[in-house]
Amino acid sequence: MQSGSEIIVIGGGVIGLATAIELRLLGAEVTVLCQDFQAAAGHAAAGMLAPQAEKIPTGSMLDLCLASRDLYPEWVNKIESISGVDTGYWACGILAPHYDDCERNEDWLDRQTIHQHQAALSDSIVGGYWYPADGQVDNRALIRSLSIASQTLGVKFLDGVEVTAIDRDRGRVTQLETNRGNMSAQHYILATGAWSQQLLPIPIVPRKGQLLSVLVPTAQRANLPLQQVLFGEETYIVPRRDGKIIIGATSEDVGFAPHNTLKGIEQLITNAIRLFPQLQDFPLHETWWGFRPATPDELPILGPSAADNLTLATGHYRNGILLTPITAKLIADLVWHQQGDNLLSSFSWQRFEPS
Ligand code: FAD
Ligand code: GLY
Secondary structure (H helix, E strand, O other), X not given: OOOOOEEEEEOOOHHHHHHHHHHHHHOOEEEEEEOOHHHOHHHHOOOEEOOOOOOOOOOXXXXXXXXXXXXXXXXXXXXXXHHOOOOOOEOOOEEEEEOOOOOOOOOOEEHHHHHHHOOOOOOOOOEEEEEOOOEEOOHHHHHHHHHHHHHHHOOEXXXXXXXXXXXXXXXXXXXXXXXXXXXXXXXXXXXXXXXXXXXXXXXXXXXXXXXXXXEOOHHHXXXXXXXXXXXXXXXXXXXXXOOEEXXXXXXXXXXXXXXXXXXXXXXXXXXXXXXXHHHHHOOEEEEEEEEEEEOOOOOOEEEEOOOOOEEEXXXXXXXXXXXXXXXXXXXXXXXXXXXXXXXXXHHOHXXXXXX
16 A cells, blocks of 8 residues: 555554554554444453463464564553553563362472462462463553554544444445444454454454452552462452552353443452452452453454455454554554465454355
């Protein structure tokens, strides 16, 4: 494409914003249409960068996740230097404690070692794994930083604009129908997360997650009791540098059912106190929920669509924060330079086509 080409990104979550920024840096005129900025899963997530703790099996998804984790330090530097807003990126490592015997390999930490590694874990923890290269970003700070960076660069962001239909003719998108009238561009990118199936017949469903946060009591702020993520068998606990601790998450197949439920919050509290008992005395700060965009094989849908001028960047399920830098780079290169990367080849929508 040529400098000044017009691109519309549908969806203003982390994937849409980051892709808009890459395309703008390449010279595109970019507009982002977003039905509801606050509803984006990017606000609800825990922000773990956890390909190893999430136990992504060896293969193309792990390759993609590791490539994205590698990009993180340089990428957040770039976004922060454009926006002036810190993202809370923290290469803190992730500890995965286990209650029961599980499959052990040469990296297994025995009981004594894991309790030395992290004080005040539950006595029932018998061992676990340490993933030093995994880490976290403060996803709310990240989305703020991305939003300001995109505005600074001149990306046009229209919140409250819902795309209601994608009109096509002879294999090309001709226009978008929206609640504010019809809009058109040379190229379109679909980054609508859990809502994608409302616009295209691609198999993405919402998988609800409830979370809560507590605050480290003021007296313990100078020496935070957790300085690494705990990724337990039933819960994860993500300490932020500012003294907040995020506890997640449920995984519920309930469509777009809103609200926190007592059952969901009870599950989070019980599992978190079991893993790290001193949390029981920490003040409750906030509860919230969000919707992961889940595909049948739990892999994202990336790359060309059935229409020549529509590219897909959706379905990131549990790892969309982790996968933001690599998705933005690969999709921007594909759209701008028509340059497909091998890393994309496993994530085509066509894997769901009946053969
Ligand atoms: P979203 O962030 O959901 O944004 C989509 C946007 O598109 C929304 O703002 C929506 O309003 C807009 N939109 C939808 N339809 C339309 C339309 N028709 N017209 C215009 N706009 C539209 N990932 C990690 O890597 N690490 C984690 O620790 C982590 N924890 C998570 C915990 C929970 C509880 C949840 C819910 C998710 C978690 N994730 C995590 C996953 C991650 O949040 C998502 O994969 C990621 O946010 C998806 O980004 P997105 O931009 O594709 O979609
Ligand atoms: N990746 C953490 C979650 O989706 O809950």
